[in-house]
Amino acid sequence: MMTVEELRKIKEETLKHMESKLYKLDKEKIGQKATNRHVLICGGPGCYSSNVEEIKERFVEKIAEKGLENVEVSISGCFGLCESGPNIEIYPDGTFYSRIKIEDVDEIVEKHLCQNEIVERLLNEDAKKEDKILPVHQVDFYKKQEKIALRNCGIIDYNSIEEYIALDGYHALAKVLTEMDRGEVIEVMKKSNLRGRGGAGFPTGRKWETAYKYEADKKYVICNADEGDPGAFMDRSILEGDPHSVLEGMAICGYAVGSDQGYIYIRAEYPVAVKRLRTAIKQAREKGLLGKNILGTGFNFDIELRLGAGAFVCGEGTALMESIEGRRGMPRPKVERTAHKGLWGKPTIINNVETFANVAPIILKGADWFRSIGTEDSPGTKVFALGGKVKNTGLVEVPMGTTLREIIFDIGGGTVGGKKFKAVQTGGPSGGCIPEEFLDTPVDFASLSKIGSIMGSGGMIVLDESDCMVDIARFFLDFTVDESCGKCVPCREGTKRMLEILERITEGEGTPEDLDRLESLAEIITSSSLCGLGQTAANPVVSTLKYFREEYEAHVYEKRCPAGSCQALLQYFITDKCIGCTKCARNCPVSAISGKVKEKHVIDTETCIKCGACMEACPVGAIIKK
Amino acid sequence: MANVTITIDSKKVTVPSGTFIIEAAKEVGIEIPALCYDPNLEVVGACRLCLVEVEGSRKLQTACSTKVWDGMVVHTRSERVVKARKEILQLLLDNHPNDCLTCQKAGECLLQKYAYEYDVKFREHDGDRRPALVDTSSPYILKDDSKCILCGKCVRTCAQVADRQVLTFANRGFNTRIVADIDLSLEESSCVSCNRCVTVCPVGALLDKRLMGKGRPWEFEIKEVKCKVCEYGCDFEVLSRNGKNVAVRAKAPSNGRPLCLKGRLTTEFIYLDEPYTPYKKENGEFKETTWKEALGLDNIIEKLLDKEEISTGVEYNG
Numbered sequence: 001m002m003t004v005e006e007l008r009k010i011k012e013e014t015l016k017h018m019e020s021k022l023y024k025l026d027k028e029k030i031g032q033k034a035t036n037r038h039v040l041i042c043g044g045p046g047c048y049s050s051n052v053e054e055i056k057e058r059f060v061e062k063i064a065e066k067g068l069e070n071v072e073v074s075i076s077g078c079f080g081l082c083e084s085g086p087n088i089e090i091y092p093d094g095t096f097y098s099r100i101k102i103e104d105v106d107e108i109v110e111k112h113l114c115q116n117e118i119v120e121r122l123l124n125e126d127a128k129k130e131d132k133i134l135p136v137h138q139v140d141f142y143k144k145q146e147k148i149a150l151r152n153c154g155i156i157d158y159n160s161i162e163e164y165i166a167l168d169g170y171h172a173l174a175k176v177l178t179e180m181d182r183g184e185v186i187e188v189m190k191k192s193n194l195r196g197r198g199g200a201g202f203p204t205g206r207k208w209e210t211a212y213k214y215e216a217d218k219k220y221v222i223c224n225a226d227e228g229d230p231g232a233f234m235d236r237s238i239l240e241g242d243p244h245s246v247l248e249g250m251a252i253c254g255y256a257v258g259s260d261q262g263y264i265y266i267r268a269e270y271p272v273a274v275k276r277l278r279t280a281i282k283q284a285r286e287k288g289l290l291g292k293n294i295l296g297t298g299f300n301f302d303i304e305l306r307l308g309a310g311a312f313v314c315g316e317g318t319a320l321m322e323s324i325e326g327r328r329g330m331p332r333p334k335v336e337r338t339a340h341k342g343l344w345g346k347p348t349i350i351n352n353v354e355t356f357a358n359v360a361p362i363i364l365k366g367a368d369w370f371r372s373i374g375t376e377d378s379p380g381t382k383v384f385a386l387g388g389k390v391k392n393t394g395l396v397e398v399p400m401g402t403t404l405r406e407i408i409f410d411i412g413g414g415t416v417g418g419k420k421f422k423a424v425q426t427g428g429p430s431g432g433c434i435p436e437e438f439l440d441t442p443v444d445f446a447s448l449s450k451i452g453s454i455m456g457s458g459g460m461i462v463l464d465e466s467d468c469m470v471d472i473a474r475f476f477l478d479f480t481v482d483e484s485c486g487k488c489v490p491c492r493e494g495t496k497r498m499l500e501i502l503e504r505i506t507e508g509e510g511t512p513e514d515l516d517r518l519e520s521l522a523e524i525i526t527s528s529s530l531c532g533l534g535q536t537a538a539n540p541v542v543s544t545l546k547y548f549r550e551e552y553e554a555h556v557y558e559k560r561c562p563a564g565s566c567q568a569l570l571q572y573f574i575t576d577k578c579i580g581c582t583k584c585a586r587n588c589p590v591s592a593i594s595g596k597v598k599e600k601h602v603i604d605t606e607t608c609i610k611c612g613a614c615m616e617a618c619p620v621g622a623i624i625k626k
Numbered sequence: 627m628a629n630v631t632i633t634i635d636s637k638k639v640t641v642p643s644g645t646f647i648i649e650a651a652k653e654v655g656i657e658i659p660a661l662c663y664d665p666n667l668e669v670v671g672a673c674r675l676c677l678v679e680v681e682g683s684r685k686l687q688t689a690c691s692t693k694v695w696d697g698m699v700v701h702t703r704s705e706r707v708v709k710a711r712k713e714i715l716q717l718l719l720d721n722h723p724n725d726c727l728t729c730q731k732a733g734e735c736l737l738q739k740y741a742y743e744y745d746v747k748f749r750e751h752d753g754d755r756r757p758a759l760v761d762t763s764s765p766y767i768l769k770d771d772s773k774c775i776l777c778g779k780c781v782r783t784c785a786q787v788a789d790r791q792v793l794t795f796a797n798r799g800f801n802t803r804i805v806a807d808i809d810l811s812l813e814e815s816s817c818v819s820c821n822r823c824v825t826v827c828p829v830g831a832l833l834d835k836r837l838m839g840k841g842r843p844w845e846f847e848i849k850e851v852k853c854k855v856c857e858y859g860c861d862f863e864v865l866s867r868n869g870k871n872v873a874v875r876a877k878a879p880s881n882g883r884p885l886c887l888k889g890r891l892t893t894e895f896i897y898l899d900e901p902y903t904p905y906k907k908e909n910g911e912f913k914e915t916t917w918k919e920a921l922g923l924d925n926i927i928e929k930l931l932d933k934e935e936i937s938t939g940v941e942y943n944g
């Protein structure tokens with residue numbers, strides 16, 4: 001069995017091997033001398049799929065071949081900048097290489113590691129500014145970020161419990177078990193005002209207190225790792241890059257509320273995260289940090305995995321419990337509070353992955369430290385998955401209160417290809433679209449809901465002028481209709497009718513009454529659905545109707561898609577560039593094009609079936625869609 | 627348990643704390659429309675028709691699954707409530723066949739009743755509808771998916787008998803259906819034709835086939851009888867029309883009564899003037915059978931015949 005003393009010893013021992021890569025945590029130190037060097041390879045979801053294991057092998061081989069000493073190579077969790085992966089950082093200098101292929105490894109070893117010469121062609125494109133080479137923390141993408149939940153992601157080796165311990169891992173658990181009583185832990189959590197990161201933002205401390213105060217012979221702690229929003233991978237990155245941080249948060253919660261059993265409900269589509277969690281749980285048990293009599297304090301807590309089949313609705317707390325209990329994952333009415341009667345009728349705490357990852361730092365550094373970051377309403381940081389039409393797609397963690405503009409333009413690098421920014425969608429299928437005029441809104445729970453969207457779990461999709469807002473609403477609703485569990489009438493029947501209307505509008509068949517019907521459907525679905533899925537399903541429609549009504553009207557009244565995105569509403573035209581070569585007329589499958597040789601041709605828009613064959617055939621680009 | 631006093635539509639009522647609003651309302655004669663609620667079944671809150679306004683709550687609350695608290699003030703027919711119910715009924719009708727003229731359930735159907743009460747009508751639209759899957763494989767139960775409103779009562783009542791659990795939900799969202807086992811026909815499935823599901827279905831999605839064409843609900847004279855086959859003594863109704871007993875149907879099972887086919891057939895045999903042909907399921911196939919076999923009297927009758935023949939010499943034609 002491990003003692004607190006031994007925990008400290010592991011920390012001391014392990015830190016020695018980690019020296020230079022720890023410079024990543026301490027910007028002051030970057031570039032200073034260190035006793036070793038470190039090649040850090042990103043093993044996040046995006047990069048991992050591009051054979052980073054092989055890249056690592058090649059580094060090890062080549063370094064051995066060159067007889068270099070004191071160079072460590074390791075794969076860590078996600079660096080965040082998935083756009084430019086596979087990414088590599090070299091310490092102590094903090095050089096940031098991107099889009100690394102296995103063929104590039106030899107050159108990096110020979111030049112960078114052997115001769116201290118930076119391989120400029122492999123540098124990340126933002127790591128070079130006006131001929132100056134920037135270390136990674138000065139690259140725009142990272143400058144404004146601040147990491148709590150992702151503190152270890154991109155630094156430690158996710159398969160090493162020792163490296164987790166070296167960065168104060170399990171020290172918070174040791175602290176609560178040896179220095180704090182249960183009520184004190186609850187007080188710290190309440191004071192920190194950590195709000196749930198799974199979507200609704202419920203204060204975590206208050207939730208824990210409810211279960212803490214409720215007497216029962218058995219209580220449960222559940223980590224919600226169902227993460228089903230399209231495009232979201234915040235929780236996945238934490239679980240893959242720093243699994244112990246979640247286990248430690250759960251154990252602290254178990255101690256505080258008086259539970260000895262935790263479950264992690266994770267989707268089976270996350271096999272890598274499942275594997276790393278299994279490894280982490282095994283390691284923690286072997287070290288006596290999970291299981292019976294943890295750290296010799298008499299506290300018992302163990303964690304098991306439960307794999308979900310990947311239904312979005314199973315992320316809803318009550319559906320999740322139904323699923324763990326072996327039933328069909330359908331939400332149940334909230335007759336009792338989960339913290340009183342949850343899983344198998346016992347007091348249960350359900351928190352999100354990111355919520356749990358925030359717990360240990362709060363315990364170690366205190367509630368005041370946590371509240372010094374972020375805003376009064378929403379202390380701390382939030383992880384976002386930045387996607388869509390933005391240059392730097394990837395994972396970012398910023399203090400709450402950072403504005404949308406800072407996230408999208410300063411960190412995300414703005415839109416791509418010179419296109420104009422149009423809106424940002426936050427909160428996934430439960431969220432809304434925010435137009436440009438609100439870009440200076442600080443990101444926190446209250447501010448986002450005030451402008452008709454939600455924080456949600458952290459999806460952030462940037463839209464530009466070529467995105468049709470009706471079609472975006474249709475896209476999200478299509479998702480919801482597919483994912484509705486089918487239990488309650490407003491969600492099952494109502495969302496389907498909404499989707500049918502949106503489809504009609506994007507196909508140019510919409511009527512003015514359809515707009516009214518959308519609004520009344522939105523109201524009934526929102527106000528009367530059983531669970532959060534239905535209650536928020538109309539948000540993408542409501543917010544786009546509010547901010548982009550003229551776009552809906554253009555589709556309905558003028559049969560026109562201003563963004564030029566709805567295929568059915570586009571028409572093909574031949575411009576004056578036409579040289580009369582007749583190619584288009586010969587390629588049109590329905591003979592809709594007429595014209596004499598060497599004269600301008602014309603498309604009969606009535607006959608045209610919009611297949612686009614003419615556009616492809618035209619040698620001078622004279623055919624346009626509008 | 628302590629009592630609490632609440633006000634429902636300006637009527638005061640005192641009930642044990644922990645009572646659901648819908649039950650408290652019944653105490654003062656207020657009926658709140660409900661399609662998925664059944665006091666004998668687990669509460670699921672699926673149909674959302676029982677929404678009521680509770681003072682102090684921003685959102686409408688479901689009366690079937692919200693417990694009363696002392697001093698609660700409830701409005702069950704406010705403008706907001708009525709509007710929501712109309713919309714929900716409309717969503718249901720938009721996905722329900724307009725077949726009330728000939729539907730066996732007409733007159734007893736809850737959807738019909740509430741649509742009438744809230745003045746909601748069928749309307750034309752070209753959106754999707756539930757597929758018209760009709761399962762005619764069983765001689766006892768007709769399952770018409772197109773009429774199902776997915777209240778889930780059938781699934782819940784079926785699951786109450788441990789060795790049955792035949793009906794389940796399948797698929798998701800708009801494509802959700804009630805299926806037997808792994809989407810088998812009633813004939814192929816493990817369905818034992820106890821008709822529990824038929825007794826709870828609020829619409830014409832699960833019908834007692836032996837009742838079909840025998841008359842409209844308002845034409846029947848109903849006599850309640852108890853089954854004599856076993857000690858549970860399940861409740862049945864003998865339906866007569868023009869002075870003739872034409873059908874027997876099971877009443878909703880309560881107090882742990884299981885209902886079974888043998889009990890129903892026995893009751894038919896006892897009361898009906900002309901009992902219909904009995905069927906028996908063997909290896910996933912329904913076959914016509916004799917009454918003595920259907921009632922499980924094979925050996926007994928042989929024995930009886932043997933004995934009676936000796937003593938009376940009378941011949942029976944089983």
Ligand SMILES: Cc1cc2nc3c(=O)[nH]c(=O)nc-3n(C[C@H](O)[C@H](O)[C@H](O)COP(=O)(O)O)c2cc1C
Nearest residue numbers: 196197198224226227315316317351352355532533
């Ligand atoms: C349809 C639906 C899906 C949800 N999916 C998730 C999810 O994948 N992960 C999650 O943590 N919370 C999800 N939630 C929120 C949970 O119901 C619950 O609020 C959350 O897990 C509580 O943890 P927190 O307080 O730490 O945020 C979902 C909610 C709904 C209505």
Ligand code: SF4
Nearest residue numbers: 485487488491531534
């Ligand atoms: S709102 Fe949708 S997902 Fe939630 S219970 Fe109702 S049908 Fe199921």
Ligand code: SF4
Nearest residue numbers: 774775777778780827
């Ligand atoms: S078949 Fe009847 S009881 Fe079963 S879910 Fe459908 S409507 Fe409800």
Ligand code: FES
Nearest residue numbers: 660671673674690
């Ligand atoms: S009766 Fe309350 S939701 Fe159906």
